[in-house]
Amino acid sequence: MKLFSETLNTSTIKPTRVLDIANTGNNYIPIDLSETNEKLKDVDVSSSESFNQYIESYLRAHNGDVAYGGYLELRNIYKRSLHFNQQDVHTERNIHLGLDLWCPEGTKVLAALDGEIHSFKNNTNYGDYGPTIILKHQVEGLEFYTLYGHLSLESIASVTVGEKVKQGQSIGTLGEAQVNGDYPPHLHFQIIKDLQGLQGDYPGVCSKVDLEFYKTNCPDPNLLLGLN
Numbered sequence: 001m002k003l004f005s006e007t008l009n010t011s012t013i014k015p016t017r018v019l020d021i022a023n024t025g026n027n028y029i030p031i032d033l034s035e036t037n038e039k040l041k042d043v044d045v046s047s048s049e050s051f052n053q054y055i056e057s058y059l060r061a062h063n064g065d066v067a068y069g070g071y072l073e074l075r076n077i078y079k080r081s082l083h084f085n086q087q088d089v090h091t092e093r094n095i096h097l098g099l100d101l102w103c104p105e106g107t108k109v110l111a112a113l114d115g116e117i118h119s120f121k122n123n124t125n126y127g128d129y130g131p132t133i134i135l136k137h138q139v140e141g142l143e144f145y146t147l148y149g150h151l152s153l154e155s156i157a158s159v160t161v162g163e164k165v166k167q168g169q170s171i172g173t174l175g176e177a178q179v180n181g182d183y184p185p186h187l188h189f190q191i192i193k194d195l196q197g198l199q200g201d202y203p204g205v206c207s208k209v210d211l212e213f214y215k216t217n218c219p220d221p222n223l224l225l226g227l228n
């Protein structure tokens with residue numbers, strides 16, 4: 001049986017975008033936020049302010065509008081919050097399952113594909129997503145979901161479950177640190193095959209022991225975005 005990621009990869013879905021910023025030229029630049037990035041060792045990532053300075057200077061230095069990356073990245077930045085089980089080395093959640101796109105607060109977030117609003121929620125744990133929208137899609141017989149995390153409060157103020165959305169339609173805007181779980185502004189974009197009954201939330205970070213399941217259930221979001 002073909003894996004979900006393989007089916008998605010060979011389907012006729014064309015690269016799409018989830019931010020209202022053109023992805024041409026050097027606008028999108030990769031960023032490494034893994035524990036092996038030496039430069040991050042000098043940054044206090046427990047403070048969204050100093051973390052934000054790092055992101056902004058990185059964008060400036062690389063002449064970028066959006067810094068992206070992080071799928072299956074092993075990160076130290078979750079150690080600051082108990083929400084990620086950092087008290088137990090075996091179940092500590094530190095492997096990132098989505099793709100993060102770092103760019104200014106207020107940037108419009110677009111639906112990756114045609115679909116409908118499955119659910120939404122403000123996930124208010126420290127370090128969590130804050131306002132989150134999940135879309136449901138049916139593409140060529142495949143049913144799956146896309147999750148948009150770290151939105152603004154306005155994004156979920158007037159949204160309705162079951163509402164149809166078109167590919168490229170604005171579904172919200174990026175939130176600021178005060179509402180987005182205390183991070184520099186960014187979109188957490190994740191593909192999910194089986195939502196496991198959840199509403200407006202799904203793990204975006206997992207532990208090593210659960211990685212095999214999650215990486216099959218949540219393939220690389222860049223399958224849809226085609227960034228390189």
Ligand SMILES: [Zn+2]
Nearest residue numbers: 098099100188
């Ligand atoms: Zn993320």
